Amino acid sequence: MTHEQTSLYAAREPIFPRRVSGAFRRLKWQIMAVTLGIYYITPWIRWDRGPALPDQAVLVDLAHRRFYFFMIEIWPHEFYFVAGLLIMAGLGLFLFTAALGRVWCGYACPQTVWTDLFLLVERKVEGDRNARLRLHKAPWDARKWRLRLTKWAIWLVIAMATGGAWVFYFADAPTLARELATFEAPPVAWISIAVLTFTTFTFGGFMREQVCIYMCPWPRIQGAMMDEGTLTVAYRSWRGEPRGRGMKRHAGDGAITRAAGPQIGGRSPVLPMQFREGRVVLPEPQAGAAQGPGDCIDCNACVNVCPMGIDIRDGQQMACITCALCIDACDEVMEKVGRPRGLIDYLALSDAPRERAGGAPQSVWRHVLRPRNLVYTGLWAAIGVGLLLALVLRPTIELTVAPVRNPTFVTLSDGAIRNAYDVRVRNREGSLQNIAFSLAGAPGMSLGVEGVDDTTVAVEADSQRLIRVYVTAADDTPAAESDRTEIALTVRDTVTGESATVETTFNGDPE
């Protein structure tokens, strides 16, 4: 057994992504603007629900156990809506991953969006890749301190705004903003802001790709959701190899000292599969490709722009978030050297043999409209339609009835048998409801409500009221003398006429 000293822990290698422009970069800026816009602006949208209810369009009211989303109001017992939305989110992730790989990671994940924003600040303050590299190596003089402190200060402001926006989803935004400004906000608001400020600052500024590679489970899970028909960012090795900068390229495989591992759909070369007998297993040299130099001029533009610090030419790998910036970078270079674009491109594994054989890849639609994706879409839509129906059909008045079983019945002085029911009436309207109880039961039964002379009670707006209801069967009636009698309690809104009915049982005294 040989034993040489190797470190089990690796220091982070700093990454200095170069600025890039192109279609995907533009798309990412747009998505950043939209997602950050939604995040920061949403709590400030107002929505009138009447005087008794908050006027914030989107509000998670934990204190009163309500969730408001524009015209929708969710009570705790309707948590199935949230469960349904989570299932839809899961299925949506299946769908997007099966169709477009880790498109969530590359475009919409908050870690990606905020890292992108932090990188933008970094670039504005410290300059592009080369300037940042120089600054990184420079001694800590006044200039370096000035640039670093400026950058950190701006990051901190963004981080605080991020944490600050979060708390507005849980309280009336203008009120809370005023409380924050006058230092009267509750401690939980300050703690939430502090935690999110800290995580945003460290994750966006310093952890970056480490979060994706070591902390996030998605890369592992999503790798298992992709198949050979999934479109993902890949390098056309058959077009690019053998690569070299201004290389007077010779034929012959001996010239290739280092080449890509399995290109598409393969795994990271650090995994054992790509190695046999300690060597990278190279793709079979193509007859045509081996003749002359490939399109890749080994300019490293794709590596330099990568926020994850990887080389896409090593093949699809776990660290790749498919942000597609390497596509933009490579297209720019290909244009300059007069070669066709798309050396790095959105490709599917199943297209690789087709293209190697000189054919054209399948169209994007053929990849997207696969049965698997259609099934995901169908399931996703079915749950969505189900939730919408449940939402539209739910009543504005609700009733639950709990028969009091301790004791099951009470004998009154005139020999009548009385049952009590703990009734909860939920008024989901923004105004006070006057509700009337009625009873469908056997002959000789009557209805009473604790605390009132008749059977009408008021239920405050947007609230639940516990009411004790009595059903009495007169002496010597069948209901009074039989073990069980089926009855039904109905509440009716005396104004709108809307009603709710619950069936329950009446217990008599068979002795």
Added chain:
Amino acid sequence: MASPHDKDHVETTGHSWDGIEEYNNPLPRWWLWTFYATIAWGLLYTILYPAWPLVHGATTGVMAWSTRGDVAAEIQAVREGQADMRAALVDADLATLPQNEALNGFAVQAGAALFRTNCSQCHGSGAAGADGYPNLLDDDWLWGGQIDQIAFTIRHGIRNEVDPDARYSQMPAFGEILAPAEIETLVQHVQSLPEGNDPLGGEGGALFADNCASCHGEDARGNRDVGAPNLTDAIWLNAHDDASLTTLISKGPFGVMPPWGDRLGEAGVRALAAYVHQLGGGEPTPEPTPGQPKE
């Protein structure tokens, strides 16, 4: 993540067993520091909070924190939070309490908690009573079902020797007064009363008039001033088969309830009264007629 660049040979840890080597995919160094930080945090935690077991007990921690202290602080906070409501309840007019929704709601909730702790042992957790212990759900009351009558009963208790204001009465042990045959006749007579028999009719009626009517009334409908139950209704405080009734009349019942005024305080008594009053049998307080002072 180990960078594969410039290597056609992947790094191994150097460990090799029968030719099987272990690849080195090194953890990030910050992970290691995070691990050390959690250890430091854990040690700090055991200094601040009770942690290390000793022979008797455990270290108390420098912050003097305990779950007991937490509970005490929580109880104190609830007490302070309820102080206003308690004061309002003590000052309130019991007769109109049910109309005061906020205060009555507080009283009923507080009363329910007090009932479960202090009353359920005899009256049952559902207040349905038991043999000899009144059912508080029905519409029959021994000493009165208006809310202030209930409060008085709770405050001073019944037939106890502690509170001089306790409600008091005593049914004689008729076994020492009447012959067994007479008691037998009375038992049959009393059992027939709820069916509408004339309380004063027949042989049993004569015995009833001589011995019972002074408290239970000539109509046998009872007398709340002395806690004498109504014998004509469908409700029985005790078992009413022949044997039980014979024992009851021979020996005389003597139900005792302790006074709760000193133990629960006036706010507690009123809360309990409000709770019991809304269990289904509470009687409304009549409008006071002029010239007749309220109890």
